[in-house]
Amino acid sequence: MNILVLLRMVPDVVEELEIAPDGRTLDTEYLRMIVNESDDHALEQALILKERKGGKVTVLALDAPDVDDVLFSAVAKGADRVMKIEGGDGGVTTRAAAGMFAEIIRNEKDLQPFDIVLTGVQAIDDLDALVAPILSHRLGLPYLAIVTKVTPDATGKSVTAIREFAGGVRGEFDVPLPAVLGIQAAEKPPRYVPVAKVRAAMKTSKIESIGVPTMADGGQPLLDVSHMRKPVVSGHAQMLDGEPEDVSKKLAGIFTERGLL
Amino acid sequence: MSGNIWIVAEQWRGKLSEITFESLALGREVADGLGVKLQAVLLGHDVQNLSTSLGMADSVIYVDHTELADPGASAQASALAQLVRQQKPRTVIVPLTNVSLGTGTLLGEQVGAPVVNFCKDLRAADGHIVADCVLYGGKIEATVTPRGDLTVIGLWPGSRPPDKGRSDRNPPVETQTVTFADQPSVKLRSYIEPDASDVDITQQDVLVAVGRGIQSQENVALAEELAASLGGAVCGSRPVIDQGWLPLSRQVGKSGLNVKPKLYLALGISGAPEHLEGMKDAPLIVAVNSDPDAPIFNVAHYGVVADAMDMIPTLKETVLALRG
Ligand SMILES: Cc1cc2nc3c(=O)[nH]c(=O)nc-3n(C[C@H](O)[C@H](O)[C@H](O)COP(=O)(O)OP(=O)(O)OC[C@H]3O[C@@H](n4cnc5c(N)ncnc54)[C@H](O)[C@@H]3O)c2cc1C
Ligand SMILES: Nc1ncnc2c1ncn2[C@@H]1O[C@H](COP(=O)(O)O)[C@@H](O)[C@H]1O
Numbered sequence A: 001m002n003i004l005v006l007l008r009m010v011p012d013v014v015e016e017l018e019i020a021p022d023g024r025t026l027d028t029e030y031l032r033m034i035v036n037e038s039d040d041h042a043l044e045q046a047l048i049l050k051e052r053k054g055g056k057v058t059v060l061a062l063d064a065p066d067v068d069d070v071l072f073s074a075v076a077k078g079a080d081r082v083m084k085i086e087g088g089d090g091g092v093t094t095r096a097a098a099g100m101f102a103e104i105i106r107n108e109k110d111l112q113p114f115d116i117v118l119t120g121v122q123a124i125d126d127l128d129a130l131v132a133p134i135l136s137h138r139l140g141l142p143y144l145a146i147v148t149k150v151t152p153d154a155t156g157k158s159v160t161a162i163r164e165f166a167g168g169v170r171g172e173f174d175v176p177l178p179a180v181l182g183i184q185a186a187e188k189p190p191r192y193v194p195v196a197k198v199r200a201a202m203k204t205s206k207i208e209s210i211g212v213p214t215m216a217d218g219g220q221p222l223l224d225v226s227h228m229r230k231p232v233v234s235g236h237a238q239m240l241d242g243e244p245e246d247v248s249k250k251l252a253g254i255f256t257e258r259g260l261l
Numbered sequence B: 001m002s003g004n005i006w007i008v009a010e011q012w013r014g015k016l017s018e019i020t021f022e023s024l025a026l027g028r029e030v031a032d033g034l035g036v037k038l039q040a041v042l043l044g045h046d047v048q049n050l051s052t053s054l055g056m057a058d059s060v061i062y063v064d065h066t067e068l069a070d071p072g073a074s075a076q077a078s079a080l081a082q083l084v085r086q087q088k089p090r091t092v093i094v095p096l097t098n099v100s101l102g103t104g105t106l107l108g109e110q111v112g113a114p115v116v117n118f119c120k121d122l123r124a125a126d127g128h129i130v131a132d133c134v135l136y137g138g139k140i141e142a143t144v145t146p147r148g149d150l151t152v153i154g155l156w157p158g159s160r161p162p163d164k165g166r167s168d169r170n171p172p173v174e175t176q177t178v179t180f181a182d183q184p185s186v187k188l189r190s191y192i193e194p195d196a197s198d199v200d201i202t203q204q205d206v207l208v209a210v211g212r213g214i215q216s217q218e219n220v221a222l223a224e225e226l227a228a229s230l231g232g233a234v235c236g237s238r239p240v241i242d243q244g245w246l247p248l249s250r251q252v253g254k255s256g257l258n259v260k261p262k263l264y265l266a267l268g269i270s271g272a273p274e275h276l277e278g279m280k281d282a283p284l285i286v287a288v289n290s291d292p293d294a295p296i297f298n299v300a301h302y303g304v305v306a307d308a309m310d311m312i313p314t315l316k317e318t319v320l321a322l323r324g
Helices: A037-053 A067-077 A094-107 A131-139 A195-204 A244-257 B018-034 B048-053 B073-087 B103-111 B217-229 B238-242 B308-323
Strands: A002-007 A009-011 A033-035 A056-062 A081-086 A116-120 A143-152 A158-164 A170-176 A179-183 A207-211 A223-229 B005-009 B038-044 B059-064 B091-095 B115-125 B128-135 B140-146 B151-155 B173-176 B187-192 B206-210 B233-236 B263-267 B285-289 B302-305
Touching (some): A002 A067, A037 A056, A067 A195, A067 A207, A131 B073, A131 B103, A143 A170, B018 B115, B038 B073, B073 B091, B103 B115, B128 B151, B217 B233, B217 B308, B233 B238
Parallel strands (some): A002 A056, A116 A179, B091 B151, B115 B151
Antiparallel strands (some): B128 B140
16 A cells, blocks of 8 residues: 655644744744644554555655654654655645645655555644645545544455544444545554664655645635734632642542532 | 525534534624624435524525435535535534534635634624634634635534524525535445443543543553542543543543533643533533643633642542541
C-alpha cells in the first residue's frame, strides 16, 4: 500500500499559552510545538498497514518549529519518505494548508499512485475548517472521519474502517480506495522510538523539500479574528489550598455534607 | 437572497440529537437579532415525523433520500450545498458532533463560504454575525467575524440549554429534492454496540475520572481503590482509553458516554471541550490538576492544584477513616 500521512505541529497546551501584543494571535516566542496528537495516531496506523500489506509510508508536513525532529522520528519509526513544504509565511490557516496539500498531492508526480491519505481527525487550532474533508473534496475522493482502525481487504481495492459515533457506538465502514481518512486513534498506542534511533535517522536520511504551491483561490483567510483571550475563569471553581491531608479533610467534609459518605 | 438563519437538525438512528434543540435555541436568538427567519433543515430517510419537534423554527426544509439514511458528511454536505445554492441563507449552523463531523467543512468547501469551527456562541451585531470560538483544548477563546454573505458555523454542543429550543408548535414543512452524483463513497456496513457487560458508568453516584495526568496503569489501579472507598467506579478521558488502561465502556465525552453522577472527581484531566461535553452537568465536580490554568477548573465546583498522585492515597485514607 502506498500511504500518505500529514503531520501538523501545534502548541503544547500543557504549557502556559500567552496572547501576542496584537491581541489576535498566540505569542509564539515561548510556545513549545509538538505534533498534533491524532497525527501521531495517523502515522502509527500507516505503519501498521505497511507492516501488514507492505508498501510505502510518505509523511508530509508544513515547515514549522521543531518539525524536523518530528519528521526524523517518523523515519526512525519506519516511514520511508519525509517531505517538508517550505517557503510559506508560517501563519497559514487550516483551509489554506489543506489547499496546499491538495495541490501538492495532485501535482507531485512521484506521490502517485497512492492508496490512502491519513490525517489526524482534528487539530486543536482549526479555527477555519478541517483538513481531511477539504482534501477529499479537492481530490474527488471518499472521506471518513473519527477512524480508529483500518483493515485492508483482500482485493486491495478497499479497506474496512471503524469509525466512532457517540455513546460508545461505532460503525464498520466499507471504504473504496483511494480515500482520505481522519484518524482519531490507531488500533494500538503510537510506538515509542528511542532518541538514539532518531539521531541515527538524522544521519542516514534526509528531509525532502517542496516549495509552497501557487493556489488557485489565493489561500486568503475568510475569517477575521478580532481578538483572542484566555477564558474568564467564571470564578466557578472554589480552589482548595493546603497540604494533601488538609485538602482531603476539606473534600471529605464536602462529600459528607452532600450525603455521599 | 433569503438571508435566513438555518440550523441543520441532527438526527441519528431515527432520533433528533440534543444539539438540534440547542441550535434551535441559539438560532432563534440570532434570527430575531437580525430580523430574519429561522429554518431547520432535516435530512434523512423516512424521518419526516421528526419535523413536528422542530417548532422553534419558523419552518422546516425536509429532504428525503436513501443516500441520507445513514450519517455521512459527504452526502449531507452535498444535499445542503444544493439547498443553499437555491435558497441563499446567510448562516448555516452545523453541529460539531461525532455524528456530523466534517459536514460543515465540506459544505463551506462546496459553496465557497467561510467556515467557523469550534464555535461556542453566536450573536448578531450591527447586522452581522459574530462568533466566539474555543481553541487549544479550551485554553483560548477567539472572537471571529466571517467575511462574505454566507457563513457555515460548526457549533459545539452545550451552547444553550436544549429545553429552550423545544416548542409544541407544529412548523410548516417544505419538502425539497436533491440529487447525488454517482461517485465512489464510504458505506456503513453495521453498527458496533458498546460492551454491555462492564460497569455502567452512567448509573454510578460517584465517578473517579482519570486523565493523561494519571501517567501509568498502576496509578489507574490506585484511582480504582479511591473509587471503591467512595462506593463508586473509575472512568476516564480519551488518552487513558487509547492507551488501553481502561476499556472503551469507561470513556466519558463526545465519543464516549454522557454521565451525571452526584460526584465527578477528575484527576489529571485538562478539560478539553470533547471531555466536558460528557460530564459538565454533574452537580458536584471536583478537579485535581497540577496546571492552575487547566480548563477543567472553569467547570469544576471545587479545584485543587496538586499532583494527583499525592492526593489519591491521602484522600482514600481520609474517606476510609470517616467510613470506619
Ligand atoms: C472527534 C473527537 C472526539 C473526542 N472524544 C473524546 C471523548 O469522548 N472523551 C475525551 O475525554 N476526549 C475526547 N477527545 C479528546 C479531547 O480533545 C482531549 O484530547 C482529551 O480529552 C484530553 O484528555 P486528558 O485531559 O486526559 O489529557 P490532557 O489534555 O493531556 O491533560 C492532562 C492533564 O493532566 C494534568 N497533569 C499532568 N500530570 C499531572 C499530575 N501528576 N497530577 C495532576 N494533574 C496532572 C495536566 O496539567 C493536564 O491538564 C476527542 C477528540 C476529538 C477530536
Ligand atoms: N499545516 C499542516 N501541516 C501538516 N498537516 C496538517 C496541517 N494542517 C492540518 N494537517 C493535517 O490534518 C489533520 C487535521 O487537521 P485539521 O483538519 O486542521 O484539524 C492534522 O492533524 C494533520 O494531519
